[in-house]
Amino acid sequence: MGLRVSVIGMGKLGSCMAAAFARAGAEVFGVDVDPDVIAAVNAGRAPVAEPGLEAAILASAGRLHATTDTPEAVAQTDITFVIVPTPSEPNGAFGLDLVADAFRLVGRGLRARSSYHVVVLTSTVLPGSTRAALVPLLEAESGKRCGRDFGVCYSPAFIALGSVLRDFLNPDVVLLGESDERAGTRLEECYRTTFENEPPYRRMSIENAELTKLALNTFVTMKISFANMIADLCERLPGGDVDVVTGALGFDRRVGPHYLRGGLGYGGPCFPRDNVALAYLARALETSAPVAEATDRFNRALPERTVERLRGLLHPGCVVAVLGLAYKPGTPVVEESPGVDLALAVVAAGARVVAYDPLAGPSARAEFGDRVQVMASLGEALHAADVVLIATPDPAFLRVTDEDLPKDRELVVVDYWRLLAERLAGRPGVRYIAGGRSMDDPLNAARLVRLWAAATGLEPEAVTGVLAV
Numbered sequence: 001m002g003l004r005v006s007v008i009g010m011g012k013l014g015s016c017m018a019a020a021f022a023r024a025g026a027e028v029f030g031v032d033v034d035p036d037v038i039a040a041v042n043a044g045r046a047p048v049a050e051p052g053l054e055a056a057i058l059a060s061a062g063r064l065h066a067t068t069d070t071p072e073a074v075a076q077t078d079i080t081f082v083i084v085p086t087p088s089e090p091n092g093a094f095g096l097d098l099v100a101d102a103f104r105l106v107g108r109g110l111r112a113r114s115s116y117h118v119v120v121l122t123s124t125v126l127p128g129s130t131r132a133a134l135v136p137l138l139e140a141e142s143g144k145r146c147g148r149d150f151g152v153c154y155s156p157a158f159i160a161l162g163s164v165l166r167d168f169l170n171p172d173v174v175l176l177g178e179s180d181e182r183a184g185t186r187l188e189e190c191y192r193t194t195f196e197n198e199p200p201y202r203r204m205s206i207e208n209a210e211l212t213k214l215a216l217n218t219f220v221t222m223k224i225s226f227a228n229m230i231a232d233l234c235e236r237l238p239g240g241d242v243d244v245v246t247g248a249l250g251f252d253r254r255v256g257p258h259y260l261r262g263g264l265g266y267g268g269p270c271f272p273r274d275n276v277a278l279a280y281l282a283r284a285l286e287t288s289a290p291v292a293e294a295t296d297r298f299n300r301a302l303p304e305r306t307v308e309r310l311r312g313l314l315h316p317g318c319v320v321a322v323l324g325l326a327y328k329p330g331t332p333v334v335e336e337s338p339g340v341d342l343a344l345a346v347v348a349a350g351a352r353v354v355a356y357d358p359l360a361g362p363s364a365r366a367e368f369g370d371r372v373q374v375m376a377s378l379g380e381a382l383h384a385a386d387v388v389l390i391a392t393p394d395p396a397f398l399r400v401t402d403e404d405l406p407k408d409r410e411l412v413v414v415d416y417w418r419l420l421a422e423r424l425a426g427r428p429g430v431r432y433i434a435g436g437r438s439m440d441d442p443l444n445a446a447r448l449v450r451l452w453a454a455a456t457g458l459e460p461e462a463v464t465g466v467l468a469v
């Protein structure tokens with residue numbers, strides 16, 4: 001008999017994994033508590049919007065079955081993946097209630113099995129949770145022993161919304177935390193028959209895998225914040241340009257070019273909470289994770305810092321248009337979105353704000369209530385605005401046309417991703433300000449004069465000339 005897989009939690013990640021296993025030839029039982037998800041999958045439709053998901057479901061030729069019955073799905077299969085939400089708690093920990101519910105039912109399914117089974121947790125959890133809190137649930141419900149009758153693995157997926165299926169099928173590295181060698185080998189075989197590439201498999205203890213998952217996201221966000229810190233400095237230096245600096249930095253193999261683009265900060269359902277959780281873990285272990293804390297603090301402060309930099313542009317009665325409300329281009333998700341936070345910070349500073357996003361309009365409307373008016377088109381947002389803030393590097397904004405720009409007044413455009421530099425810099429009727437590039441403001445010039453005069457011992461008048469650079 002071929003591979004038989006159950007997937008508990010058919011959301012953004014789980015449905016893509018289930019479809020990937022089924023398309024590769026496995027018999028798959030996908031479980032969810034939401035009947036709409038079950039109905040969609042069984043009708044051959046994607047339960048969430050992800051490129052390639054519906055095609056993968058259709059290509060699985062009837063091998064993907066959706067159900068609400070976890071014990072039955074487990075009983076029918078040899079390996080079970082659990083990918084249900086682990087919402088962040090106020091203290092930063094990942095809540096385990098839904099995973100625990102799922103594990104109890106998986107344990108009930110294990111009771112009915114006569115042969116070896118592997119349970120794989122993919123949801124993000126705090127290191128130690130799987131072995132300390134979840135394995136005992138499986139043992140109690142099944143009456144069986146982990147390592148003898150069944151095995152447990154922790155194996156996260158490194159995916160980005162908008163490319164979940166592709167990322168899952170082509171990992172850079174596979175993290176495989178295993179309760180015992182047999183469990184890890186079974187999981188590795190399952191992945192090998194499914195993945196499109198041949199990644200390195202890093203097999204390790206469950207706790208090391210749980211920590212590596214958090215460490216990876218923490219490291220990547222640190223890199224993003226580093227680029228944003230350099231962008232801030234570039235804005236204050238004569239001729240400063242973050243792309244020039246990070247572009248050169250990225251050539252160094254110790255640094256690498258990825259996630260090193262100055263912009264407006266990171267957001268979304270994963271990145272922000274992983275730093276907070278790592279810091280929480282450190283405190284619980286009576287130490288600290290100051291790098292994760294600084295990354296998080298710096299990123300959360302960006303909207304206020306950004307508004308502080310805009311003060312001179314926000315005259316009474318002016319209307320600010322924020323373009324880009326999703327946490328990144330290509331998704332409707334506004335969770336922890338820098339664009340949404342920036343819009344609300346501008347409202348708090350007293351300006352009227354309108355906003356636009358090609359995909360996230362409806363979800364942003366729900367977030368804003370009546371504080372921000374979400375416009376139906378790019379043109380409408382630009383027509384209403386005196387100041388435009390480009391909050392995401394969404395290629396949709398490249399479609400700005402002459403008709404979109406107001407004719408009766410100067411439009412100030414602050415572009416945090418330098419997306420429209422070629423289109424708008426120097427254009428009549430537009431004052432274009434590129435985030436991460438020198439802003440040559442007089443207050444800052446005075447600071448630089450003081451700095452250089454102090455360093456050289458020259459009179460301030462003697463050093464001002466350099467500011468024309």
Ligand SMILES: NC(=O)c1ccc[n+]([C@@H]2O[C@H](COP(=O)([O-])OP(=O)(O)OC[C@H]3O[C@@H](n4cnc5c(N)ncnc54)[C@H](O)[C@@H]3O)[C@@H](O)[C@H]2O)c1
Pocket residue numbers: 008009010011012013014031032033034037083084085086098099101102122123124125156157158159160161269270
């Ligand atoms: N989406 C990502 O980018 C991503 C990346 C890495 C890790 N993760 C982690 O994976 C987990 C799931 O994330 P997601 O984005 O797929 O979540 P999601 O909210 O899109 O989907 C979760 C699904 O689980 C279902 N569910 C909830 N409780 C259940 C239960 N007891 N039994 C069966 N189904 C249940 C929900 O109805 C929903 O369909 C989280 O821990 C998340 O941190 C997600």
